């Protein structure tokens with residue numbers, strides 16, 4: 591890359607006045623200066639390539655995060671469905687227990703009635719009749735409980751089916767989000783490699799400032815100027831700064847948002 595100055599002998603003109611050392615020093619400095627400037631300008635170009643990969647990294651990482659959120663949402667639906675089903679099953683267990691207790695009570699009353707009738711007394715017959723009235727009432731209650739149990743069994747089946755469907759949806763989401771995550775991770779790996787290559791073309795000082803700004807504005811640390819405004823934050827820039835930015839000779843940042851500015 592380094593261009594050497596042609597010496598007077600290379601011109602093949604021995605009679606030509608030799609350039610003094612000050613001239614050579616100044617000329618070399620100018621060339622070196624131009625070289626540094628063009629290196630910086632090329633660095634800025636490469637930095638845009640770095641940022642292109644960083645933008646992709648941001649997008650792919652968002653995809654990974656979204657896939658995780660989607661899967662968690664499906665899992666939450668399954669958990670809610672399972673909790674609801676358990677609630678309905680508990681209601682059914684309670685109704686069945688009530689019915690079982692009632693049956694026990696009815697059996698107890700039945701044998702009591704038989705005992706009273708066996709006494710063969712008027713008092714016993716009277717008491718037996720009273721108990722039979724109780725039994726009738728409890729049998730009606732029992733029938734009502736059976737109807738409630740049957741209805742509740744229907745509810746349990748309904749929620750079981752709902753949970754089955756939610757589990758199917760979860761399985762499908764596991765497959766879809768797993769595929770999305772794998773694709774995104776492959777893209778992240780590729781972009782990371784390419785970014786590394788592009789970053790190697792950027793002068794370390796510029797890259798280090800960029801990395802710092804990129805942590806604050808992921809994928810959006812380097813921006814153009816639009817007239818006298820920063821395209822990153824729309825903040826106004828003074829004309830001195832925009833002139834320096836257009837020259838592309840040094841690291842210049844927006845005083846508002848701290849982004850690195852380019853023409």
Ligand SMILES: [Zn+2]
Pocket residue numbers: 820821822823824825844845846847848849
């Ligand atoms: Zn700005």
